[in-house]
Amino acid sequence: MQRIGIIGVGEIGRAIVAGLCDGGGESPEVFLSPRGARAAAELSARYEGVQVCAGNQEVVDRSDVVIIAVRVPDRHEALAGLRVDGGKTVISLMAGVGNDELRRMLATDAAVVRAIPLPSVRERSCITVTFPSHPVADALFERLGGTQPVADEAAFNVFSALTGTLTTQYWYLATLASWAAGQGIDSAVADRYVRGLFQGIGRSLSDGTRSLHQLAADHETPNGSNERIRTTWFGPANSAALGKALDDLLADLK
Incomplete structure (x- = not known):
C-alpha cells in the first residue's frame, strides 16, 4: 500500500482522505501538511492511519505519493525549497499549472501527474481525469471511483474548464x-x-x-x-x- 502525502488540506484533500479511509479494506498511511491545521487535526483524530506532519518537507519525506492540493496563488510559498527525490510520484491538483512548470518549481525528475478529483471522491463515485496516464496515480483514483487518462494537457484543460461549472x-x-x-x-x-x-x-x-x-x-x-x-x-x-x-x-x- 502506497504511503500518501497531501500538501493543502482543503475540501478536495479532505474528500480524498475520507474516500481512502472509509472504503473498507486496508487503508493507506496518510501524511498531512499542517496547512489547514483544523481540518488536518480532525482527520487525524478520525482515522488511525492519518498523521499531521510538522511541515511540508516531512510530508514529502514520509510519502511515496505526494498530492499537491494548495490554492494556485499559494503555490510558491507552499512549495518553496521542497526537495522531492526522483522515486516519488507527484500528483498536482492545481488548475492551470502545467507539469513542466511544477517540475521546474520542485527541481525534480520525479513523475508528475495532473488530476481533477471532485468532492465526490469522498463516496468513491468520481471519475478523475489524469494526465499523463501513470500506473500509481491511476490506481489511486480507480480506488476513489475511476480514472480517465487523457492524451495531452490541451485535453486536460478542457476537462478542467468543465469542472468550473x-x-x-x-x-x-x-x-x-x-x-x-x-x-x-x-x-x-x-x-x-x-x-x-x-x-x-x-x-x-x-x-x-x-x-x-x-x-x-x-x-x-x-x-x-x-x-x-x-x-x-x-x-x-x-x-x-x-x-x-x-x-x-x-x-x-x-
Missing part, C-alpha cells in the same frame, strides 16, 4: 428554491422539493445507453412545461453565453 449547478437549484419561496412556499419545503427533484437526474445519468440529448428528450413532452422552459430560457443566446464563458476560462487555463 459545478457550483453553477448548485446556484441554479438555489435560485429555483428562492423563486418558489417568493411565490409563498415555505423556504425549507421549497429547498427539500428542489433537492428531491434533481436527485432523480443523478440516477438517470447512470444510464450510459442514452446520450445526454436523448435523456433531455425523454423527459420532455412536446409543447409541455419542460420544453417551454428549455426553449425560452436556455435558448441560443444563453447557450452561446455559456460557451463564451467556457472559452474564456479555457484560455486562462492554457
Whole structure:
C-alpha cells in the first residue's frame, strides 16, 4: 500500500482522505501538511492511519505519493525549497499549472501527474481525469471511483474548464428554491422539493445507453412545461453565453 502525502488540506484533500479511509479494506498511511491545521487535526483524530506532519518537507519525506492540493496563488510559498527525490510520484491538483512548470518549481525528475478529483471522491463515485496516464496515480483514483487518462494537457484543460461549472449547478437549484419561496412556499419545503427533484437526474445519468440529448428528450413532452422552459430560457443566446464563458476560462487555463 502506497504511503500518501497531501500538501493543502482543503475540501478536495479532505474528500480524498475520507474516500481512502472509509472504503473498507486496508487503508493507506496518510501524511498531512499542517496547512489547514483544523481540518488536518480532525482527520487525524478520525482515522488511525492519518498523521499531521510538522511541515511540508516531512510530508514529502514520509510519502511515496505526494498530492499537491494548495490554492494556485499559494503555490510558491507552499512549495518553496521542497526537495522531492526522483522515486516519488507527484500528483498536482492545481488548475492551470502545467507539469513542466511544477517540475521546474520542485527541481525534480520525479513523475508528475495532473488530476481533477471532485468532492465526490469522498463516496468513491468520481471519475478523475489524469494526465499523463501513470500506473500509481491511476490506481489511486480507480480506488476513489475511476480514472480517465487523457492524451495531452490541451485535453486536460478542457476537462478542467468543465469542472468550473459545478457550483453553477448548485446556484441554479438555489435560485429555483428562492423563486418558489417568493411565490409563498415555505423556504425549507421549497429547498427539500428542489433537492428531491434533481436527485432523480443523478440516477438517470447512470444510464450510459442514452446520450445526454436523448435523456433531455425523454423527459420532455412536446409543447409541455419542460420544453417551454428549455426553449425560452436556455435558448441560443444563453447557450452561446455559456460557451463564451467556457472559452474564456479555457484560455486562462492554457
